[in-house]
Amino acid sequence: MRFSVFSQLALYIRDVSLGVWSIFESCFTAFPYLFRWGDLRKEVTEGYPDPVSSKTADDLPPRSRGLLFNDIDRCTGCRECERSCPAQCIHIEEEPGADASKIWVSVFDIDFAQCIFCGLCVDVCQPASLIHTRQYEGAAYSLSDLVASFGRGQVTAEQRAKWAALRQLSESDEVTL
């Protein structure tokens, strides 16, 4: 009996002293952070939108998948991106352009509310017109503002008339040749 009482008392004292010591040890481990001793103990948070400390788009790695941008002049309207998008967020409308070889991409909308930034559309783009920029600040105040339009717009009646005239001119040129 005596043995068990003493051993219990010893365990109790050991428990209490271990508790006290480990609390102090944890406190002292965190102590150097108060004075930012060493490189590993600097602040990790950045002030945002503090212009001095927060990152810009150029600080990000070159492969960063930010907001998408489509260069409409190089776009051939092949619709590969629309087909491969898992979230089906690209909407394309097109029609034949001034002559048979060109395609007029009237509507090229990317809905960034749906986009998951997976990069599959950029992967399949043959003319490399669709690219990821490194912009990450895409917040807007309404859902409709989140749709980015890169298309050339619907063809107007006078443009159609001009194209028809151009086509007639080139046909008549061929006949004379």
Next chain:
Amino acid sequence: MNTGNDQISWIVSWCRAIGLTPSNTPPWLYALLALLCTFCFVVVPSGAFISYLDRKLSADLQARVGPNRAGPGGLFQPFADILKLLQKDTQKQWGWRENFWLSVHTMALYSTLAVLPLGSVALLVDTEMSAFLPFWSALVLGLGTMLLGLSQESVPGWFGGIRVAAQTLAGSFPALVALLCVGIRAGGFRWSVLANSQGFSPWSWAVFANPFLLVAFFIFVMSGLVLLAIAPLDGGLSMSDIHGGVSSHLFGRRLSLFRFGRFYGFFLWSVITVVLFLGAWRLPNGFTHGLLRLEAYSVLAVFELVWLLLKTFTLMLLIVWISRVNTRSRVDQITDFSWKVLSPFSLLALVGASIWAGWRAF
């Protein structure tokens, strides 16, 4: 007139401290003024200051920046928080029970404003049992909090209420015994007696007077944390599993009332600890006597208050540091700790302090 003189005698020194001459105005008006002054100029600014320092200190420890937008370096953050909380309110109608228990809870806390020992001239209530009055109000506070929890219709409230009651009971015993140790050394439980038994330099503080009082100091601080459910021993108001327990149904203004009450409990306990163990408001003797001779009571009161608050804030921030770095304990571990560790050690400290005091008397 005799009773009148007795009534205003205890307010006379306070009036001198803030520069008023006592006249024929009724003493209760002075008392009300005293309470309001203490609340508005000592407690509320301390609350704002401590809340800001708490967040900045935690941020520094955690390699973060902390509040930095509201005001220069985030100094106005507490005011921004209070303004935000005060604007929020719920449409839910409160029954008489919740209102009643919240009032009991609040009254129990702020009844100690009169007993707050803030200086040798600014003492309002300095009776033989002054040091015990906060305990009474802490117990009533425990009761009020428990019933606030039990009056809810949901499990978090019930559990929170019972846990807080268990913690209050567990923490009160070692706290009282540790208080007895100090009283034995000082020879009484008047604030002025307790303060005058210590001096300005750390060697004359009660905590370093003998090893038993050092133990009693730690026990007093920790049992206070248990009694008032202050982090890291705040299992009764645990956020992780019962969403704050008693306060889980409070929003907006009521929540700010509750939270401020929690801060005030912490502040009260720290002030009492400093007065009992860490040298109270005692400035160097020459300095104090010089000011008294010049009858510059308000200057003396301000100096003593600032010195007292400096020590109080240091103690509070040390506790905040410990709570941010360590884990939170379970409620049954807290009550176990209080009954099985704090109580035996406090009794040991009491016996030792008594023997020490008795031996010195001979």
Next chain:
Amino acid sequence: MKRNSNDFFKTDLTTWEIGPYHGSLPAPMRLKLSLDGEIIASCQIETGFLHRGLEKACELHSWKSVIAYADHLDPEAAVFGELVLCLGVEEIGEIVVPARAQCIRVILAELTRISSHLAYIVRIARAVGSETIIHYVLRDRERILDLFELLTGARFSLNFLRFGGVCADVTDGFIERVLEVCEMIRIRMKEYNDLFTFNHGFLKRSAFVGTLPTSLIRACGMTGPNARASGVNFDVRKETPYMGYDELEFQIPLGQGEGGNIGDVHDRFLLRLREISQSMEILKQVADRVPAGDFISSKVEKDYVVPPGEAYARIESSRGLLGCHVVSDGKEKPSRVQFRPPSLAHLMAVPELVEGIRIEDLPVVLASLDLGVAEADR
């Protein structure tokens, strides 16, 4: 405390329904608890709040896009979803992955394992109430996420693996940065141990709490670190090696019960710390010998259509055995993609594991199981 018919007459039991959002739950799910005082007498679990129809969506998109869906299976450890799908398709199509691509895949997988275990430390620390370690660990996890961004362009949903390899080669300096980050984490682990692992308060809350018996592990089919902490020696990387793991030297840590029992919360925590160390060993070995070569198999062209067939691929994800059953009928969209997430087995063990613990231990025990409810619900 087994449930029997007498419980029906116990009217002093409190019923409490927690969820779907609650502080003690790691993810949306509903727990119907019946409490005897502070002790949980019984528990019923209800999940499905994160069901997104992932497997059906896989049947509606072309093979290439399906990788993006598999990536979103488990948002915290995205690579494992892609990896298991790619392995399944490569088995059907008999595609041989070039050695360089395999090494890159191993690097990504082990980095994801380390990142997932670091997030686990954060969850446990939050459940226990220790705030400081959370920020230190997240700071280190940011370095790993920066590595992902450097290589793939994204931090969480990488979408980097393709059938037959990876979609691009490593950037300059990537391998060196990987080794630097490993070294940094190795130094920091000492700080975590000083601050948190052997903290008395944490030991009190985690030792002898939530012990997983091996019978429950076998009954539910639990795998991964949860099972290994209780002594069940099963790791897919050793049992059925894939992706070149049989050529690498590493050990499988098992639970030793240093804080309390074998298989309690503290043991599961310590085991994952040891797994982080082992992952760093693997990374060092692989980084030393990344061979030159292609990063994708030449057999796979732009519009690769998977030939008819089916395969079942198994990998060791950070939570356990992740399986994927891929069925192809030669068309441009998959016929069926079915995932076997490890967290589903863990969820099935929750009702029995939670019986008899205090309500305050609930957040700690649930966090210690590393439940990925997103992958369990799919």
